[in-house]
Amino acid sequence: MKIAVRFTAKEELKAVPILMRHSPGMMLPGDIYVISEEAVAALREAGVRFTEVTSENAPPGLEGATTGERK
Numbered sequence: 001m002k003i004a005v006r007f008t009a010k011e012e013l014k015a016v017p018i019l020m021r022h023s024p025g026m027m028l029p030g031d032i033y034v035i036s037e038e039a040v041a042a043l044r045e046a047g048v049r050f051t052e053v054t055s056e057n058a059p060p061g062l063e064g065a066t067t068g069e070r071k
Contacts (some may be wrong), residue, residue, distance in 0.1 A: 002035065007050050020046065022035075
């Protein structure tokens with residue numbers, strides 16, 4: 001499973017070496033990393049703090065969706 005995460009600049013410096021060893025993930029615009037569960041576990045074990053943006057298990061949200069009105 002892939003998980004999208006975001007780091008602060010300080011935490012990103014600690015995370016990158018771990019990510020290089022544990023995940024063939026990718027980086028998206030907005031400094032969002034898409035990484036494996038194993039990489040997430042390694043980051044947590046190392047004490048790296050991050051914000052989980054979404055995961056494959058999470059259903060899509062309605063953020064930014066608008067409701068239409070028929071006339």
